[in-house]
Amino acid sequence: MKKNSIFSYGKLIQKLFPLILLLLSFSAYAQSAPPATSGDYRSKTQTGTGPFLWTTAANWEVYNGSIWQTAVQYPGQGTTAASQATYDVYISPGTEINVNSSATYYFGDLYILANNPLTNVQPAVSSGANVGRINLSGPNGGVNFFLWGNDQDIFIFGGVLYFETNNTVVGLLRGNALVVNNYNGTNQILGSNGLQPLQNGCTGNKQVKFYNADGTIAQNYMVCNGNNSDYNFVALNNNGGSISAILTASPAQLCAGGSSTLLTNYTGSIPDGKIITYNIQLVSGPAGYSYTGLNGTFTDPGTAASIPDPSLGALTIPGTYIFSLTVSYLFDASYTMSSTEQVTITVRPAGSAACACYRDAARDNSAKYPTKLGISSFDRAGTDGSSSADSWPNLREGGHIAIESQTAGFVINRVANTNAIAIPVEGMMIFDLSDGKLKIYTRKDGDSLFAWHVFSTPACPSL
Template sequence: MRKLLLLTLVLMGYALHAQCTGCTITDPSDPNYHFPDNETICFTTNMTFNNPTFGSNVKVCIAPGVTVTFQNNFTGIANAMIYFDVHGSLLFSQAASVVADINVHVFSTGNVSMSSGNGNFTLNGQQNVIVNEGVIEMGVLQFGDNTTNTVDNYGNFTINGNMNMSNSAVTYFRNEGGGLMFLSGNYTNNENSVYINCGSIISGNGFNINGGAILNTGVFATNGDINMSGNSSEIYNFGLFTSNGSMNNAPADAVIYNEGKMSISHYQGGNATFTGPSSSSKKGYIEVLNPIQVNNAVLGPNLDFKLFSGTSNPSTVFMNSNPSFLTNVTFDCASTGSCSAPLVINPGFCPALDGDLPPMAVDDSYTINAGSTSTGIVLDNDFEAYNGPQATIANVIMSQILTSNPNITLNTTDGHVTVAPGTPAGTYTLTYQICQQSDPTNCDTAVDTIIVPGAGTTPCYKPAITAGTILPSNLGITGLGRANSGDTNWPGARKGAWMVLESKTKGFVLNRLSDTQVAAIPAADLKEGMTVYNTTQNCLQINIDGTSTGWKCFNNQTCPD
């Protein structure tokens, strides 16, 4: 699975370019300059402004290595858009409060600073967008009344004060994978706002969710309190979520969903539910430093609770509580090797800006003869949304992105992969995309490996030989405790094997040797049938004749005698 991020609606009007282009005015030098309507003003030399004013639909581009400084506040027209493309430095010598709509794109070479990182930035325009690939540092970031705001961070974003929004503001804040955010003060949310972290966030103080939502697929750590008051406050964790303060004030309709790992210092959350994945193939892990108070909440399914130090059980993990448990709620399952699913803290996806989970396109592999079509379709193991229904022709839109051979194509109306007649034998790739029918901007991509066999290598199947007497197995290795259970029918109940291996949580690992190590096996020790896993060729390798040239990778389907 590979993530494809489309920012269409929020980035409309952007010309994403490496340097300033389309300039209509270059390097104005009046310190009280008026930026005229519908012009693109480019800066290729340093400039400092005292009291500038802005017209409507103004575009400002700062070239790499160039610094533009605003000594005082600047005046713009209410509800008129001002665009900033920052490849260099944009500095404000004091706090800035803007009534115009602001659309700021800080490129990888760019930085924006408010009063050496301590000035406040207040956005009172109706439509505000900040996309950061470089460095932004400020004091307080304030979103005003009746504003709609989008912040998408890929770089370093430091807020040395609070991040606040009015109750009427609609704000989508996303810290992308690779993004690093430091928040020294409080983050105040509201019922109209979504905070998404797919990178790393370090919060020195607390989060006031106030009916909003936090979605984490990255690394989220806060040293302050998390206040979950407000209607339907939500935390969805798929990554690593650490609360070193106290989580509190969660009403009964609040939701804490965990599919990754949550580390909680103190929790007096009221009656909020702790929920886990619906499928037992996944599990959420919750570690508590101190016993937590969940009152009469319903917990589960598929969650594991662990006390950081000491024995983990309901009486030690929960304080003054009487919770009820759904399916597969365990206590420190790792200590007994009984976890039904491994811990996953890097799920490999980032939600859309509005919090919607993306579709999941999963890589496939097909063996298709030249002139034929795949039996299955690429949607067979894809999902319309993460943890959602299977992807179908009715709920997703398919498109072919790339193919390594033009003779290998995806039929986007039915999902089959076709190999044209005459295609040479070989291994090829085809990249495709699925987007939600309900939101065509919410997409994901996958890569299919297409194996085209040569003449005479068409895969086939031979029936098993079932004649003769079925013999019991005499040797067994078990991870299920049968050896000491007094079960005299095991492993004999498993018929027709020289040795029986069984476990529900462990795999069978062959000797893992590189090409160099395989070649170093003494010739006298080589035997026909000797088997290793070759880490250089990533294959199961079997020696077919007891010689140094007899090693063969068994990774092509065929009909050996």
């Protein structure tokens, strides 16, 4: 399964981390898009004043396998999640296409092309005969340009994806990719080609996001400028790398006294030999809980054990625990690539309904015997099974008495304290009035002596 990914080849040819399923030939894809096949679209050579509108069919041509012909529909028209197209779309050098209203399309890949090399530089937005460009510029501000095909990537090969107005979002389906190749390669503030905002208008309201198939946000991946996402335009356009922390917990929901383990990893487009720094921390937790963070370094790509998977041991305090993993590397003397991921662990009180045990007794006819005596408020004794051997309480095997009710409780002996029991025997249970706790007289694993122990962790032991 592919991971959300955004790559830049602006400064150097990158190594793709093996977990990212985006297998590109650098030498081929750094130069041009693949040749068109039947059904593919391209933006038509423009005459007069531009730019052209995406939603005007006459601005497009369709390849029939041998020649390009004027289109009768615009790319993505009529496509839905249930009716997806497979053709690719090319924004040709020297053409500009305006997306001035929000839309969601389902087709193949989108290529924004340019002739290589280019000489355009910031602060002016790249344009001209050598540059293909998409302008995201809603008349009232705010454009959602969603490409939600099952296998729909964006490739910017020297062209420009221009975020002209605020509240503008490019949305990809989770698992797809955005690849940026800055042909100019100069280290301008925002790059000469690739992702560009309006001059002096680089804000956190110009974003690239990944979405789940149901339309919910999977990840706020990148903003033009700001710290509310993993990356910004600078990182991808100029620094030629990325990194994403991966953090989960197993289990993420448990009962008090249970154990959990943090599972760590990372992914990204990272230059060979970079030193990766990791830091695992407790962000917040219940009062009384503390955690000693872990940190260290290793050389990318490392091994499966480069970042530890710490066991948290028994979490005895109910509440919400939030842990974080931060991974980073120094790209050059002035820029650090960094990503932080959090995971939430919920620990329920031992006495909550979710932590009680309602497992039916295991049936083993060779070693157990039917329970002959039962008290039930369900008025079903002898009626549950097709035969007497399967009827209630016989089917509750291995017991002397079965008691069941959903409206009445079972009250065991209430005593002043454990000292009131003169001769306790193994397995004896009482309710201790002195501290209000249910106790059992037994011997814990590793103990040599019997003692009274409090019932504190409901569980379902194997029979």
